[in-house]
Amino acid sequence: MKSTTSLLSCAAMAVMLTACGGSSTPAVVVPDPVPPPDPVPVVYADAAPGSSLDLWNRCEVMHPGGVQNQPGTQADEKGFIRAITQETYLWNSEVPAIKATDYPTVVAYFNALKTPKLLANGRPKDRFHYSYPREVWEALSSGVELSYGISWNAGANQVPRQWRIAMVDAGSPAERAGLRRGDQLIMIDNEDFIYRGDSDAVARFNAALAPTKADQPHRFTWWRDGRAFDTALTVGSVNALSVQAVQLLDTPSGKTGYLNFTSHNAPAERQLYEAMMGFSNAGVKELVLDMRYNGGGQISIASQLAYMIAGPAASSGKVFMRYATNGRLNPGRPTSFLDFGIGFASTQPLPFGTKLPHLDLKRVTLLTGPGTCSASEALINGLRGIDIEVRLVGGQTCGKPYAFVPMTNCGTTYFMVQYQGTNNKGWGDFDEGFAPDCRVDDDMGHALGDPAESLLATALRLNAGASCAAVAARQGGRSAAAPLAAGSTPDRTSGDSDAATVQVRSPLKEISILPERR
Template sequence: MTSIPAKALAALLLAGLAGCGSGDYQPAVTPPPVTPDPPVTPPVVEPPVTPPVDPVPPVKPPPTSALDVYSVCMNPKPADPLSGKYFPDKQGTLNDELDFVRLWINETYLWYKEVPTDLKRASYATPVAYFNDLKTPLLSQSGKPKDRFHFTYTTEHWEELSKGVELGYGVNWARNSAPGPRLWQVSAVEAGSAAALAGLQRGDQLLRVDGDDFVNGDGADLVARLNAGLFPVKAGEQHRLAVARAGVEREVTLVSAKVSVAPVQSVKVIATAAGKVGYLIFNEHNSVAEKPLVQAFQQFKDAGVSDVVLDMRYNGGGQVLIASELAYMIAGPEQTAGKTFELSVGNDKADKRQPTLFRSKAVGYAAPDPVKAGTELPYLGLKRVTLLTGPGTCSASESLINGLRGADVAVNLIGEQTCGKPYAFVPASNCGTTYFAVQFQSENHKGFGEFADGFAPTCRVADDFTRAQGDLAEGQLAAALQYRSSGSCPAVAQGTRARSAAPAPVLVPVRPMGKEISIIGL
């Protein structure tokens, strides 16, 4: 095959191209440049704004125990570094304090099953008002309220009372309990107090307070003024009292102050034809009483007394351990070894408590002049003891009677029926208030504890306001000494009751509820 030269091939190709079409050469038309549309930026769409959602607080479970809300307070008490006092209080609400009292009652109250269940809690503005209604409404067999011992104090006030310190004038009163004209008489005056310096004496009858009629005065405003004058709320208050003594009226001006009250007074040894008798006035089972009781019984032991008369007509109670120490000092180890002084029985939720024994060694309570803890107590080893009693003889004082009788010690009572309180407390302090609710019923070694109506006297003898306590001619002490020597009640006491168509009213001490209690240790 013959090859076509490259140049000839190129010419043929060009000729071929030229022969296509009309034969005239038309240059190629270049289209105008196309300008592209600018890119469209899509609109910016803001994402929807989600409103913030507060986190759901965790649901606080309701408290199931008083400990869950202990010291959770509406108004927590701040620490006081200057005095060294610190408090466990935490911020809380009224509901927290209401929960505390409700749960505490439900857990510890002796008659918790009898507490009303229809109380409208929202109607209570304070925990104290709520507490006051959280008790049994039932009556005893004698028709009295079953629970007569349900009360509160501010914790500060309770601490002062526990130390034997009271705000007032240093005068104690006894009153009638029947309706009608008021009859108040001075039962005792504290040495060195405003009342003593003003010359008030046992037996003085109150007539007026700051000019207002005390005997017959009526009306809420007048009663408020009477109470303000008789029960000052701070030191330095000045009030006028008018009293009658043996038909003669006198007026005194008193200034209130904190008064340290001696729980043990007038310790002495009385010589009688039948031997020596120890006598003392014992007014309260508090921590301050421990050492003077030990000292008194050491004095009696050194003197070789063969009997003791304890003037407890105004003793409303206090610490059960003080009563157990006193019982041991009366009876000694031979009659009390291995025996229960008192057993406190709680509700069906309470753990079984260990019995309180006759204590042979001092507790060593904190006091201005304490006895050393563990000190061996002096004892007399008596088979019998005499107590002067009245409606003011309550609680731990009745524990002394019941405990000694449980150990087969003869306890003779001269005076009036005791108040009837076989119950004990463990006080609970919360958010500045100390609550007292009956938690235990007390029994002696023989299992006896049914004295809610009190112990009847061996010899019924009226309180003699015409003479000082400790005077050998004073009615109850004279009767006690006579009964000791003869074994029979004085004819004067019997004759007085037989001749009198309207016997003198029995006067009861004027005092706060906190002085009519039995307190047991935790």
Template sequence: MRTPSASLRLVATSLAALLVLAAGGGGGGSPGATAGTTTPPPTGQQPPPATAPTPPPATGQQSPEDLNPNLLGEAFGTYWNLCATPRTGVDAKGRPFPDRQGTLLDELKFLRAWTNEYYLWYNEVPNTYRMADFTSALDYFDVLKTPALTASGKAKDRYHFTYPTAEWEAMQNEGIDLGYGLTFARNTEPKIPRTWLVTAVEPGSPAEAAGLRRGDMLTRVDNIDFINASGDAAVDAINEGLFPTSAGTAHRFTFERAGAPFEVTMTGAEVRVDPVKNVKVLDTANGKVGYLSFETHNGVSEKQLVDAFTTFKQQGVSDLVLDMRYNGGGLLYVASELAYMIAGPAATAGKVFERPQYNDKQGADAPIMFRSTAWGFSSPDPIRSGTALPYLGLNRVTVLSTSGTCSASEAVINGLRGADIEVIQIGGATCGKPYGFTPVPNCGTTYFSIEFKGVNHKGYGDFADGLAPTCQVADDLSRPVGDPAEGLLAAALAYRTNNACPAPSAQSRARQVKMELVRPQAKEIAIYPERR
């Protein structure tokens, strides 16, 4: 076992190149407010520098309390769970917290030890930062990454973040988000004026109760001009309204639909998000086509996917449209199960779904194969571990994708192609997240730092710029997801009939503004659970 604890899980990241305003996804609470993650204001301007000091000249000398890098691997076990402020009581599963009394210095030594042993680019981390100069573990973690740039001038490591452990576990095991049940897409350029459009409304959420729909444009938050406001006070007030940090607080919003403004009041709540929706069988002239929209590979999704594929198999589905346009990723074992349920045993037997490649200090880890039985993840409605999975045995599948299709979702596409399954992509290029990491819980915060790169059965994993679509089609916000007349699904059904991409509509040609989903980094990952 290569991880220091069975509770740790390897994770493939898929963090947005541009960070979200404060949180995102299903309108969840702000990780920036509670976990110290870097959270730019909605203006798109860079936030103030972290409180970490400017590094001293690169003398190669460590401060007296810093560890010799050659001994940091051994120090990992020594400093893990030594906390300046230990938690007391039990976690959500009734287990006592592992925290022991320690110091801030212990927490910093723990982070440096982990980085030196497991970070993919450990030999590029500067050793010029003095632990004694830091007053926050989060600020110290922020500098424990490579400062290198890519050829295009972007940061080589854009996937470094933290999340409150309790919130992270609630999202993964229970499918719960704090917020309004609302997902936005935003313009990336220009930053002002801002264009934020509703892309998804969770059934049963405050957003649905308020009557919001796909395509509605946000214009005001608590009577502040959202489109053009600037300045710290306005930005703070907007963040407070958009991303509540606790349930029960009401905020006012103005939206615009077809040019007409309207106001709604929504109260933040814990929203249970169903990751699998719109399961249906479409009768076409060429046979029955299964369709489902799939939003996140979490524990809740495992049973829902099995139920969906059981329905498809019972109804004689001969083709499938898998809608992952907003799926940021999640559990890689769920991704491997999904790929198996599409392709079946004949195409996947003995083949690797995804193989992680680590730094030169780590030995090879066992690859993820195409799983034919359920893992049995914790959820409100779990499936029994070892249950045989239903499968369709398809030699091709159509995937609806956008730049919001990340990580574990990309692994589904890449893994199927590695098994010689034809994957037709309709929509846009995926986000491009081939890297991975182990989320490390320590003292109430879970740390995410790149550890590996994932490749398929053929050894391919070079999609840092995304997986290109077969047909470029704009996301159609004028119709609900799952409507056969909605742009991406209509194009998929048409391609199935005539094997040709549709001509761009006048509307899609006119919309040249690049949009990205607003969601937290923890919603763009792929988790590799430990072996039992």
């Protein structure tokens, strides 16, 4: 793909530059004794030597639709992973010493080539290292996903689990089964989902929550309004809207625009354009962006949205995001506040060069939570970098100031952290997330976009001049998403903490992708 070619070319240039020069060896008959050299690190042992450009698409198995596939070996494919890690991975100096032959597959080898370090809060420093089959990635990037059409509110994601449905996509298997926001998951395939935390059970839960084929039905048991009920679900191709529940609200502070924005993907470009054009024509004075479940996507989409919020006076000549790298990878050009349509490929693309509307707002309110990640956080940081007031209502964001260019090799698309983004002021250290100005629990009892829903209601009161403390007092200090009362579900025996992590959503939901050409 074009992005891979560009990236590999930069890496190859770095290799050429470091290979320049030489030294002469003095002629001696008997050299003085010297200590033995340090052991050669085995970090990349048994993978083919060479640069990523040399090894690109030298494949053990030919893949239909592959670009410039050539016959190769597994060692060649592992060599490509070795080389691209050396050349582009942000923390390449922290990669552990491992042998390629200790891993049975290329993907298993790739998964191990990342930093093992932890953040101050105990979370892994790199939680964003993964791969997809090429055809799956291409479908996902166009907005099509093989899923049930469910977004989750998973709390702390440990036993006892309190997983509730946060959002159901229109036309999805979940909607057809009658599921709705607020339903709590209590069993999967007749196994206790609330308290089972052993590795084998977690593996079965993950297989049921994210099946890879559409012929794998699973049975789910739910709790709603004091009773349990079952559904049988089979995943299907879900083409969910990235921009939903767009509405104009009449408030004391003037016309307020609201929209639920779930993904910075290709279809979002036109959907955001149309929503913001409507807000501009209506003369909105306040904007509430519901991004509590938006895990990221294209940085270009985030920069377009930032421009449409701030307008040309605030953003002209300013940088939306600069990029820092490992020192070997060329950081490329900064991303500006884009004021035109790029024309990302989708069923209804926005024509390239379309002039974007702008609201010229001095402040914006975002509804956030742990699912607010990556490109969504870049929007926050980018706007604050040009002194637009960004108020956050809800929960702490996920913490991902990083980005990458997807790299496809031999039928698999790989994602590794390659860039750290900073704003116009040079700041981007939010790897533990952004704290909310007003901490409010997600409200499972109201639909998204309902002015009575706790996060939106808080945002509207803030815009009307109330303080966070006043809003909290009005709520009576109670959680809008209180867990089920003890004994309201069938009796469970206590269990240990999860021995493995149940996957709340695919890694694709927490990404920042750079344009193919920078």
